[in-house]
Amino acid sequence: MRRLWISVSAxxxxxxxxxxxxxxxxxxxxxSKPSPPQAYPADSLRALAAPIGLRIGTAVNADQLxxxxxxxxxxxxxxxxxxxxxxxxxxxxxxxRGTYTxxxxxxxxxxxxxxxxxxxxxxLLWHNQLPAWLSSDGNTTTLSDAEVKAVLKRHIFNQMRxxxxxxxxxxxxxxAFDDNGQPRQTIWYKAWGGTGYIADAFxxxxxxxxxxxLFYNDYNLEFTGVKSDAVYALVRSLKAQRxxxxxxxxxxxxxxQYGYPDLQNNLERFAALGLKVALTEVDVRTETKxxxxxxPVNPLAPYAQESYWSRTLQACLAVKACISFTPWxxxxxxxxxxxxxxxxxxxxxxxxDEQLNPxxxxxxxxxxxxxxxxxxxxxxx
Ligand code: XIL
Numbered sequence: 001m002r003r004l005w006i007s008v009s010a011x012x013x014x015x016x017x018x019x020x021x022x023x024x025x026x027x028x029x030x031x032s033k034p035s036p037p038q039a040y041p042a043d044s045l046r047a048l049a050a051p052i053g054l055r056i057g058t059a060v061n062a063d064q065l066x067x068x069x070x071x072x073x074x075x076x077x078x079x080x081x082x083x084x085x086x087x088x089x090x091x092x093x094x095x096x097r098g099t100y101t102x103x104x105x106x107x108x109x110x111x112x113x114x115x116x117x118x119x120x121x122x123x124l125l126w127h128n129q130l131p132a133w134l135s136s137d138g139n140t141t142t143l144s145d146a147e148v149k150a151v152l153k154r155h156i157f158n159q160m161r162x163x164x165x166x167x168x169x170x171x172x173x174x175x176a177f178d179d180n181g182q183p184r185q186t187i188w189y190k191a192w193g194g195t196g197y198i199a200d201a202f203x204x205x206x207x208x209x210x211x212x213x214l215f216y217n218d219y220n221l222e223f224t225g226v227k228s229d230a231v232y233a234l235v236r237s238l239k240a241q242r243x244x245x246x247x248x249x250x251x252x253x254x255x256x257q258y259g260y261p262d263l264q265n266n267l268e269r270f271a272a273l274g275l276k277v278a279l280t281e282v283d284v285r286t287e288t289k290x291x292x293x294x295x296p297v298n299p300l301a302p303y304a305q306e307s308y309w310s311r312t313l314q315a316c317l318a319v320k321a322c323i324s325f326t327p328w329x330x331x332x333x334x335x336x337x338x339x340x341x342x343x344x345x346x347x348x349x350x351x352x353d354e355q356l357n358p359x360x361x362x363x364x365x366x367x368x369x370x371x372x373x374x375x376x377x378x379x380x381x
Contacts, residue, residue: 046080048369053378057081057326118168148191160208181226206244217249222261247276271321283349293338
């Protein structure tokens with residue numbers, strides 16, 4: 001990857017010539033004045049996506065941020081949105097009942113402000129990574145149904161009010177459906193005796209922070225099929241009941257062992273319900289060597305991965321309602337994939353290698369964004 005640093009005034013000149021590039025502070029008038037250089041490279045993902053109002057995000061590993069210099073620099077320079085990979089999850093913020101630990105999440109929000117990034121809040125209601133006092137498996141709890149309802153309401157209000165005004169999009173409900181398109185039989189489902197908890201969660205969330213965009217987030221919505229259809233039916237019915245939902249997050253955990261999904265069609269049909277859509281957790285894994293988990297078994301696999309990355313970003317670019325594109329981290333050394341997908345072993349799923357050098361998959365994202373100057377301008381509201 002070539003590094004290209006250009007100043008705001010040079011960008012302004014480009015904006016005048018091309019009529020497409022427009023950066024904050026790069027009004028034509030600014031072209032004549034000397035301006036400080038941008039804090040991030042002009043060929044960074046965030047800079048290339050800015051002219052069409054698309055945010056490029058990343059999940060952030062709190063153990064690396066501010067500790068690992070190269071990791072921290074890439075996080076700041078390349079991305080215009082951040083998601084906490086773990087530190088906003090319930091088990092992290094309330095490990096002991098009634099005692100909140102916000103430090104790590106607060107540090108991420110402060111980092112985002114400093115670097116002019118928006119924050120995706122992830123996640124308020126899920127069946128995984130719950131504190132032990134609430135549930136060890138997401139399906140069973142020692143609390144009564146009435147207590148489960150009360151703690152969820154309290155959690156949504158406490159967490160959203162803590163971050164009020166600082167979160168752009170909240171994943172209010174995460175992964176409520178299983179792979180067969182059935183509602184998961186979680187502690188939430190059981191306490192409510194059905195999926196009514198979803199509408200309640202969105203209503204509480206709107207009340208707690210009326211300015212945040214409220215998302216339902218799930219995986220495999222990219223593929224038309226029973227699961228995508230079930231979530232489509234759910235959000236359509238939520239809209240019909242005037243439940244305050246603003247968007248649907250397509251996680252985008254893809255693997256080259258499956259065919260490429262009809263993602264754009266699915267983004268479009270959800271958007272046609274009057275919802276924003278977003279790619280929220282993209283990674284493209286492939287089969288790798290058990291003793292070298294980020295080395296593909298097939299030396300040609302990186303070409304397939306590059307194609308998947310490019311097509312996924314292009315699908316988002318083609319749909320005006322798609323307001324952000326977030327890979328689930330950027331460096332293969334920190335990806336959740338090798339630890340999670342072990343049969344067969346998969347890995348090499350991100351856009352930077354284990355040494356934090358950009359891979360071909362980074363280059364194709366740059367290319368897609370460079371060619372996207374004419375893509376529809378996004379609006380966040
Ligand atoms: C994953 C994290 O990346 C891991 O570090 C953690 O151990 C488990 O959770 N869908 C989601 C994310 O919504 O929160 C998950 O993140 C990946 C799947």
